[in-house]
Amino acid sequence: MGQVVVTLNSRTYRLECNEGEEGHLAELAEYIGAHVEEMRRNFGQVGDDRLILMAALVVTDELWALRADVENLRAQLAEARRDKSESDENARSIESQLFAKIGEAAVRLEGLNSRLTENPGGGH
Numbered sequence: 001m002g003q004v005v006v007t008l009n010s011r012t013y014r015l016e017c018n019e020g021e022e023g024h025l026a027e028l029a030e031y032i033g034a035h036v037e038e039m040r041r042n043f044g045q046v047g048d049d050r051l052i053l054m055a056a057l058v059v060t061d062e063l064w065a066l067r068a069d070v071e072n073l074r075a076q077l078a079e080a081r082r083d084k085s086e087s088d089e090n091a092r093s094i095e096s097q098l099f100a101k102i103g104e105a106a107v108r109l110e111g112l113n114s115r116l117t118e119n120p121g122g123g124h
Contacts, residue, residue, distance in 0.1 A: 004029065008036050009048050035059060 002022045004015045006029035017025045035055035040046075043054070 006030075006033070008033050009040060009045075009051055011048055032056070032059060 002017045002019045002025075004017060004022050004025045006013050006015060006026065008029070015025060015029070032052070032055055035058050036051050039051045039054045039058075043051075045051075
């Protein structure tokens with residue numbers, strides 16, 4: 001089991017974590033610590049619990065904003081996929097129409113070619 005020692009608001013805490021997670025836990029604690037320090041500068045020494053709670057609320061607010069951003073991006077992606085699907089369907093329809101027109105033109109050209117080979121002089 002891994003251990004990390006972190007300091008928040010001049011108090012030291014020993015935390016346990018899974019082996020190999022020490023660096024990540026230290027980074028998280030440092031991030032919270034920066035918010036705690038900012039709260040202490042803004043509001044003074046209002047107590048460890050209150051400073052940590054205020055920092056946790058700020059971080060949670062950041063998390064919620066990011067979650068909303070992710071949901072918006074998911075919705076935009078779903079809409080883009082729908083638009084792409086509609087575009088693909090339109091492209092297939094246009095392609096089908098184009099092939100039909102090419103087929104009609106080929107039939108007309110074959111008919112014209114047939115008439116010209118049957119009557120090479122053109123009837124003159």
